[in-house]
Amino acid sequence: MATVTGPDAALARRVAAEVPDPELPMLTLADLGVLRGVEVAADGAVTATLTPTYSGCPAMAEMRAAVAARLRAAGFPRVTIRTALEPAWTTDWITAEGRRKLAEHGIAPPHPAPRRTSGPVPLELSGVRRAVRCPHCGSAETRETSRFGATSCKSLWRCGSCREPFEYVKEI
Amino acid sequence: MADTDDDHIYLSLAEEHGDGDARWAFGTGFEDPLHGVETAVPAGVDAVRLAADCAALADDALVGAQRLAEWCTRAPELEEEVALANIGLDLLGQARLLYTRAGQADGSGRGEDAFAYFRDADAFRSLRLAELPNGDFAFSVVRLLWLSSWRLALFTRLAHGAPDPVLAAVAEKGVKELTYHRQYAADWVVRLGDGTEESHRRTVAALAGIAPYTGELFTGAPVCGVAPADLRDEVTGVVRQVCAAAGLELPEAEPLPGSGRDGDRTDHLAPLLAELQSVARAHPEGVW
Numbered sequence: 025m026a027t028v029t030g031p032d033a034a035l036a037r038r039v040a041a042e043v044p045d046p047e048l049p050m051l052t053l054a055d056l057g058v059l060r061g062v063e064v065a066a067d068g069a070v071t072a073t074l075t076p077t078y079s080g081c082p083a084m085a086e087m088r089a090a091v092a093a094r095l096r097a098a099g100f101p102r103v104t105i106r107t108a109l110e111p112a113w114t115t116d117w118i119t120a121e122g123r124r125k126l127a128e129h130g131i132a133p134p135h136p137a138p139r140r141t142s143g144p145v146p147l148e149l150s151g152v153r154r155a156v157r158c159p160h161c162g163s164a165e166t167r168e169t170s171r172f173g174a175t176s177c178k179s180l181w182r183c184g185s186c187r188e189p190f191e192y193v194k195e196i
Numbered sequence: 197m198a199d200t201d202d203d204h205i206y207l208s209l210a211e212e213h214g215d216g217d218a219r220w221a222f223g224t225g226f227e228d229p230l231h232g233v234e235t236a237v238p239a240g241v242d243a244v245r246l247a248a249d250c251a252a253l254a255d256d257a258l259v260g261a262q263r264l265a266e267w268c269t270r271a272p273e274l275e276e277e278v279a280l281a282n283i284g285l286d287l288l289g290q291a292r293l294l295y296t297r298a299g300q301a302d303g304s305g306r307g308e309d310a311f312a313y314f315r316d317a318d319a320f321r322s323l324r325l326a327e328l329p330n331g332d333f334a335f336s337v338v339r340l341l342w343l344s345s346w347r348l349a350l351f352t353r354l355a356h357g358a359p360d361p362v363l364a365a366v367a368e369k370g371v372k373e374l375t376y377h378r379q380y381a382a383d384w385v386v387r388l389g390d391g392t393e394e395s396h397r398r399t400v401a402a403l404a405g406i407a408p409y410t411g412e413l414f415t416g417a418p419v420c421g422v423a424p425a426d427l428r429d430e431v432t433g434v435v436r437q438v439c440a441a442a443g444l445e446l447p448e449a450e451p452l453p454g455s456g457r458d459g460d461r462t463d464h465l466a467p468l469l470a471e472l473q474s475v476a477r478a479h480p481e482g483v484w
Contacts, residue, residue, distance in 0.1 A: 074232075076369075078285075078286060078289060078369075078373065079286055079289030079290045079292075079293060079366070079369050079370060079373060080285040080286050080287075080288050080289025080290075080292075081289065084229075084231075085231075088231065088232070104232075105231070105232050106232045106233075107230070107231060107232035107233045109233060109362065109365035109366065109368075109369065110361065110364070110365035110368060111368070112365070112368045112369040112372060113369075114372075140371070142352070142356045143352070144349065144352060144430050145348060145352060145371065145375050147378060147379070147382055147434055147437060147438070148379075149382060149383070149386060149437070149438065149441045150441075169275070170275040170278065170279070171279065171376070171380065172275070172278045172279040172281075172282040172283075172380075173278065174278075176282055176285065176286065180275075194376075196372050196376075
């Protein structure tokens with residue numbers, strides 16, 4: 025498929041990139057790394073590619089609908105949303121801007137995700153988990169109160185210095 | 197771009213389907229979990245076999261997710277309830293992708309709902325370990341340790357070796373999720389085994405009760421090229437590692453005859469499905 029560059033392609037990319045995430049609305053789909061690409065064909069048809077965050081992510085349909093609706097509203101009547109399952113989404117794809125916005129909203133951004141190799145995944149029973157800094161006061165005196173939270177991507181923490189609870193986006 | 201568009205995300209869902217009904221909830225009948233994914237089965241792949249393997253792995257996940265969901269309002273603490281529901285949601289997501297893939301591969305075009313809601317217990321090919329009642333919390337986390345360790349070992353192989361790219365991609369994603377499912381279960385088994393006299397006693401009983409059901413994890417035909425027997429050392433090694441840290445012995449037991457993969461069932465699957473399927477069967481044309 026012949027694709028075009030220039031003002032149309034830049035506009036389509038910008039429009040798709042600005043769609044907010046339904047669960048973390050302070051982030052755009054581009055900040056989150058879910059938007060993998062936007063292409064405009066010579067005939068004006070737009071193809072946007074998304075990668076789901078978690079297998080059970082209930083927001084995928086909403087993301088697809090939102091990207092398509094915004095592109096149509098911006099003057100692209102023919103929109104196709106593709107889903108790329110592979111490579112699997114990782115929190116490493118959250119952009120620097122996305123991490124800044126998370127912290128600004130009291131959510132600690134993720135550490136780098138563990139590197140996968142093709143062999144068995146080792147189980148660490150006494151592994152020392154890396155400290156997560158409090159997004160409110162910056163203290164490293166924090167502890168995990170629950171590894172699972174209101175959405176798949178977050179765990180619950182409490183700061184021992186400022187005593188505030190906060191969420192942490194788990195590296196995956 | 198008008199800000200008001202933010203308010204119309206749900207309306208745009210209805211627009212996508214063009215039937216004028218605004219649908220604001222996520223549910224059955226309006227979403228294809230593999231929407232926008234390349235669906236052709238590669239040349240040289242036995243599509244019927246692929247479909248059966250995907251459906252069996254989806255059955256494990258669906259039945260496992262339903263048992264985890266049963267802990268809602270019954271878990272020892274709110275945090276554990278949230279954890280078990282989160283793990284169940286991941287498994288449900290895996291089931292939806294795998295059922296959809298099965299319906300594509302077998303040429304029937306059946307969607308996820310046809311597999312999940314409109315098959316009876318005798319058509320399921322899930323592991324019997326997944327359908328056993330929850331028992332106490334010790335039983336549930338020991339079962340989760342076995343099932344997540346087994347599925348993780350299988351998915352790491354499928355992620356790099358499955359001849360079907362969709363199954364390989366589902367497995368690659370699943371590896372990340374199953375890694376923290378296993379971590380959760382392992383941490384709890386250590387805590388219970390190395391805890392009070394009562395928690396130790398219950399965990400010993402759970403290991404013994406589950407032991408006969410672990411045989412079928414490692415028997416039977418290959419799943420997309422991976423022989424279950426080849427998973428035995430890795431999976432039992434993980435469970436032994438956890439037992440050692442918990443001050444527990446991994447009991448030996450005579451395996452239960454037969455296999456859920458061949459359609460052998462316990463008495464517990466039919467009642468589980470009766471509850472799971474009741475709404476969909478009462479309203480077979482219903483969408484929501």
